[in-house]
Amino acid sequence: MKYVLSLDQGTTSSRAIIFDQQGIARSKVQKELRQIYPQPGWVEHDPELIWRSQVECARRAITKARLSPSDIVAIGITNQRETTIVWDRRNGQPVHNAIVWQDRRTADCCEKLKRDGLTDLIQSRTGLVPDPYFSATKIAWILDSIPGLRMHAERGELAFGTVDTWLAWKLSNGALHVTDVSNASRTMLFDIHRGQWDADLLEIFGIPESMLPTVRPSAFLYGRSAAKILGAEIPIAGIAGDQQAALFGQACHAPGMAKNTYGTGCFMLLNTGNHAIPSRNGLITTCAASISSSKQQFALEGSVFNAGAVIQWLRDGLRLIPTTPAVEKLAASVQDSGDVFLVPAFTGLGAPYWDPLARGTLIGLTRGTTGAHIARAALESIAYQSTDLLQCMQRDAGIRIKELRVDGGASTNTLLMQFQADLLGVAVSRPYITETTALGAAYLAGLTTGYWKNRASIARQWKIEARFEPRMTRAEVDERMHRWRAAVERSRNWAINQ
Numbered sequence: 001m002k003y004v005l006s007l008d009q010g011t012t013s014s015r016a017i018i019f020d021q022q023g024i025a026r027s028k029v030q031k032e033l034r035q036i037y038p039q040p041g042w043v044e045h046d047p048e049l050i051w052r053s054q055v056e057c058a059r060r061a062i063t064k065a066r067l068s069p070s071d072i073v074a075i076g077i078t079n080q081r082e083t084t085i086v087w088d089r090r091n092g093q094p095v096h097n098a099i100v101w102q103d104r105r106t107a108d109c110c111e112k113l114k115r116d117g118l119t120d121l122i123q124s125r126t127g128l129v130p131d132p133y134f135s136a137t138k139i140a141w142i143l144d145s146i147p148g149l150r151m152h153a154e155r156g157e158l159a160f161g162t163v164d165t166w167l168a169w170k171l172s173n174g175a176l177h178v179t180d181v182s183n184a185s186r187t188m189l190f191d192i193h194r195g196q197w198d199a200d201l202l203e204i205f206g207i208p209e210s211m212l213p214t215v216r217p218s219a220f221l222y223g224r225s226a227a228k229i230l231g232a233e234i235p236i237a238g239i240a241g242d243q244q245a246a247l248f249g250q251a252c253h254a255p256g257m258a259k260n261t262y263g264t265g266c267f268m269l270l271n272t273g274n275h276a277i278p279s280r281n282g283l284i285t286t287c288a289a290s291i292s293s294s295k296q297q298f299a300l301e302g303s304v305f306n307a308g309a310v311i312q313w314l315r316d317g318l319r320l321i322p323t324t325p326a327v328e329k330l331a332a333s334v335q336d337s338g339d340v341f342l343v344p345a346f347t348g349l350g351a352p353y354w355d356p357l358a359r360g361t362l363i364g365l366t367r368g369t370t371g372a373h374i375a376r377a378a379l380e381s382i383a384y385q386s387t388d389l390l391q392c393m394q395r396d397a398g399i400r401i402k403e404l405r406v407d408g409g410a411s412t413n414t415l416l417m418q419f420q421a422d423l424l425g426v427a428v429s430r431p432y433i434t435e436t437t438a439l440g441a442a443y444l445a446g447l448t449t450g451y452w453k454n455r456a457s458i459a460r461q462w463k464i465e466a467r468f469e470p471r472m473t474r475a476e477v478d479e480r481m482h483r484w485r486a487a488v489e490r491s492r493n494w495a496i497n498q
Helices: 049-064 107-115 119-126 135-144 149-154 163-171 199-206 242-247 308-317 324-331 373-397 414-424 434-448 455-459 473-491
Strands: 003-009 013-019 025-032 072-079 085-088 158-161 178-182 213-216 219-224 235-241 258-262 264-270 284-285 298-304 341-343 360-365 405-408 427-431 464-468
Touching: 003 049, 003 163, 013 049, 013 434, 025 049, 025 072, 049 163, 049 434, 072 163, 072 434, 085 135, 085 163, 107 119, 107 135, 119 199, 135 149, 135 199, 135 434, 149 158, 158 163, 163 178, 178 235, 213 242, 219 434, 235 242, 235 434, 242 258, 242 264, 242 434, 258 373, 258 434, 264 373, 284 464, 284 473, 298 341, 298 373, 308 324, 324 373, 324 414, 341 373, 341 455, 341 473, 373 414, 373 473, 405 414, 414 427, 414 464, 414 473
Parallel strands: 003 072, 072 235, 178 213, 258 405, 405 427
Antiparallel strands: 003 013, 013 025, 085 158, 219 235, 258 264, 264 298, 284 298, 341 360, 427 464
16 A cells, blocks of 8 residues: 655644545644744744654654555645745755744835835736735845845845745755745746746845746656655655645636635635636635646635634633634524624735734624623634635626535534525535645645546545535625624724824
8 A cells, every 4th residue: 555645734733644545544643833923913933843843743644654654655745825934055044934924014015015006017917916915025024134135145045935845945855946836826926827937026026036946836746855854755746835735635626616724714715727817806816736837727715814813812812712622612602693793803804805904803892792702703703704705706706606615624613614604605515524735735746646547536535524505594694794894894904003
């Protein structure tokens, strides 16, 4: 028997999962990742800790499955996207902590881009909007914040990468400086139509092209891991950003199919085939995971910055619940939120608002409000934000989505999934295998190496575990969404007053 190893490096943890040919996880190891908050709105990770936690998980997963390294036919990598790492090519040492996708420190820079009239140029080339979320302003900030660093960059001595690039570099002992199209399309430097780094944008941001990795399809034989890392030279054969990997793992291979991942953030993607549909409703256009350099697929995406993070806040910040799963029981102890709304704009608002100055808002409190009402409002906020995304998505694509496939930790919450179906007015389908991000990366690596034959063979492995049908009347949905959007408006531009 042979297996595929998937490295799933996320915002709050590193994981390694070994999959068999039926797409079943044979072993899984996870290690939490320390978050660094230098000041309000800033989020960082230690790049070396990212690497050490990930390689530790990989080694333990192989041992746990009672396998030898030679039993692994391929490695697939999936990662938190946009998170930015810059390191010295000469010694492999990071020059600064990783700046995480949630980080808002470059909000002023993005506002200047808008004032300078660059929004249309950026959107037409990259499919993105000027926002601190993406990598370009993060790279520029690192180069500007450390004296003399730009000189080293111009000499070709520095390398940039999102987390996938960093892991491939470390796995190969510095032999590989690569990324895939799905991650490249999140940098705000990549022309998604021509499939290459954009010289005009590099000049605007002052970033030397020598810093950037080589871009390949998501399913591609990038190289091999160094034998000393995992005990054998194993093909690195698949790379995709976590949300594109989840779209692939959910078998959303055809245009019109959509998925939503409920993780730290919430990310909804709609497969639009070979059409890069520009958004008029605050979404972004992105490259989907590709299996060929000549047949790029695209997706519309909406990004919610705080979803599962809201539940973590209830647990660690407010201490309303002892564990994350306990939120469902507490929220279910009341019939509704009592007209309490929580807008979890802890790090600003993502799509469709794109307001880095928004801040978390809890509104509608009365003397009768209890912790249960707040817990329910927190859960419901995840569904409200996702409903905003789907409604924008349907307007942009001009189609009505019939089913939403879901995954991620919060997708196991039955109360949340039913409320989501009610608000959306479409069926919400949860698969038996909810590890779809890691599975998507495994599928890409397995297709490259012939472990799986084609996309049709892996699509047949997708099976429904639970399906939630909408029950709420549309009049009630419209009223709830109206109240939600009123609460959102009260959260906006708050940080400007600080």
